[in-house]
Amino acid sequence: MRNNKKLILAGLLIAGSLLTINGQANTVQAKSYGKAVTKIAGNGNYAIYHNVSSKGPSGKFTSTKYFKHGQIQSKESRSTRKGTFWKIIVDGRNVGWVSEKFFARNQISVANEVSLVKNSDYSFPTRDAINYATDAHGTAINPNKVHVSRKYVSTNPDKVTYSYGKAKAEVNIDVHDGDMASPSVTPKKGFKTTSTWNGGSKGSSRNWNRAHGYRLETTSNTIKSNGLTLRTRLFQPRFLSLGYGQAGDAMGQVGVIPEGMTVNGGIFTTSLFTSSNSQYGHLVSYNLNALKSKYAAQNLTTMKWSTFKSYAKNIKVSPYIKLGHGQSLGSSSSYIYVLANDNKYNNGPASEEILQIRKSDMKINKIWTFRISDNRYIHNATFVGDDTMYALFHNGGHNCYEYWKLTRDGDTWNATEVGATEGRFISNSPVQGFAYGDGHFFIGFNDNIFKVSENGSAQKHYRFNTKREIEGMSATGSRLYVQFAQRAELTSGKF
Template sequence: MKKTIKGVIITSALLAGLFVGAAHGQEVSAKSFGKAVTKIAGNGNYAIYHNVSKGGPSGKFTSTKYFKHGQIQSKEYVSTKKGNFWNIIVDGRKVGWVSEKFFAKNQISLAGSVSVVKNSDYSFPTRDAINYATDSQGTAVNPSKVNVSKAYVSTNDTTVNYSYGKAKASLHIDVRDGDGEMGQPDKDAKSGFKSVTTWNGGSKSSSRNWNAAHHYTSETSSNTFKSNGLTLRTRLFQPRFVSLSYGQAGDAMGQVGVIPEGITVNSGVFTTSMFTSSNDQHGHLVSYNLNAIKSKYAAQNLTTMGWSTFKSYANNIKVSPYIKLGHGQSLGSSSNYIYVLANDNNYTNGPRSEEVLQIRKSDMKINKIWTVRISDDRYIHNATFVGDNTMYALFHNGGYDNYEYWRLTRDGDSWKAEEVGATKGRFVSNSPVQGFAYDSNNFYIGFNDNIFKVGEDGTAKKHYKFNVRREIEGMSATGSNLYVQFAQRAELTQGRI
């Protein structure tokens, strides 16, 4: 839609929704979108301006260096004598006008390497290696629209060519034979816990203000949850969206929220997976630098906090591109990387391989992908990572009536699996596992309102029973701390273990 405004300067800072100004009788024609498109930042730093006219921008007030790792969206741009300028929205907040040169145009960003274990029962979808693809204006393109020379790889090394418009990229995918990588379930199961029941399905309660009666407003008081010596206290209430909210995004890549699935905390960086639907396999990772974000509450208010505070928060919150995350519940991290076991939670068990993603903390893009198998009849739904070379996986199937604990150790691109322990029983008879963590000696297995502490060999140690009535959405153990995330509103809690 074309809009024309004459003879007046209109600033984005003063009049939200009016997007372009013209001075001294100049006529400015702008392109406006009904819903926001997703923009991808390039490598350079550019000025951000309050105003724009036919002659170009004016009123420089900040730089893109504070916002390049946020979720960037826009509903409008204007063509000037100095090129196109876009009115950007970062993490759901209107910011200002920036040159189109800021965006990564005609680019396809791919994982640096992909190593697939040979498996006749599974083929790697090559689009899963895409970080992002963009058009000639730096607008994100859904990975499903990218052309690929080969859609799946399973048994032979292959070079795959990717293209969209003028954007082109290629990736050599290695297929390894996997000899010696799979293990055998050979541990005797230790005596377990008395099986308990809990509520099933979605959360039965919410935080104080996360409801229609309180209009989903921000929380202003923290929580303390106690059980059997474990005390969990609020560390961070998260934003409902780290983007524009419901219905405002014009593409699948735009909305960040509102469903969390998993977490990891390492070196003061807290990362959670976010989806728009519980059925999605693609979503975003959002990282919060807790070393800089001290407040338990302020992050909820990205769109209303003071400008200088927002600039600081935006600089300490990073959002990944729209990438394959699977269920998104199995996360881990090291000092430099985030790890995701991008499994399919609707696949109950069988011989399929699973994807492990290594994602750079620096820019939130996929660095490497491996596919792995622990056994020919063990499909993992929960996992966590210790450092850069070790993954712990939890296997449970009702037919076996026990939980198995597996360690996968990476050497180069190979992941060697071995069972380290097992525990008899079902723990909770009517709820799926909602979180899995490891603290160097013990596993923590979370269900709705229940957490179980188990020794590495499967010895049952402690049962923590809560009455929060909000789903656990991921757990992480680091040092002497256990972090547990609750849904509605997404709330990170922390306790000593």
């Protein structure tokens, strides 16, 4: 009989019931979630424990200081005498129990500043300024559920307020006049038009296929063409979160679709989406100065605990933010820049958003809009430092590629055409990457990269045979970085 009572008691404790034994009240209110919720870290450091009982936590073994910039999820919480604790999953790996005080509760984080160029043909969606919103437990709330005092701003300045429950924030949105530019450069003779395969990747890395069970990669690649040799620098994890179908909200899954990337000062940042149709996703930054291995990052969930702590500290995941197509990235020593454009918008007078994101915490710091002219919508761009952007314009009707340099003067991005190249380059594939380095532009397509001078003169055509999509390019000095899909792989080489 005594044993049966113990079994009943254990079951009630798990269910979160209030029990009285010999006049003593013991409370363990446990909540389990079928799918994981997304948690947002606060600023403080807290202990992480192996266990939680009605009396509180026990078995302290590490600190949140290693994990506060990772992707944090949870499927379980418990209310105890010492407060509520959540069992956290970081970058897809089970970690331990932490106090709810660790999370950013009842908070809305927004960009510090938004500066728009006046444009009656475009309205800025004010929710684009949201980094995250949380409820009373530090659980992330979909930005669409946040109340905004004004959904769009176009031609007049305004102060926009954001609210969700007890959480509140505001941002001043400035609107200013901007000058438009016109093409002025005679296009240089281009390359002979060629073709490639179109659509998604037709091939994969050695093990990223059904025949090999999508195993981890253990051998580097060397990809050569016309004097350019690209070698593996980093194979990336498939997810920086729990995998398919395990997240209970849109903010949870990090991966699996990469779109763009940038490298600066040893910090490699890539954009990741759950769907090719989504304009919201995550940025993930890897500190290549600390992550020396080409292979280990694939193995976050099973690597040694001490190694995981080191890796988690050197991998940062942004909140779920507006990234547009996410293909056009750049970076400086302190910031990541994103041209958050709409790749489904062909050409026209709409403005485009530039996001400035802090490397320190992966949150949007500032947003600008710009437009070159009423018929030059940019789909590909890269950034050189904090005040210079190079933009690529191509439209089939113009039969040439135009290269524009935009420099920032205060909050205004002024455009000047610096070069142009005749032709289509590739007849049946969209541009997959655009980079600028050491006075050269690089334009990437599926298995093809074209190198042109700053004035548009054709220089080299690199043709590969990987059958894998190029998912962004970046150049630093004389080194070109190229990211390939399936499995996501960062390569680099000197040009």
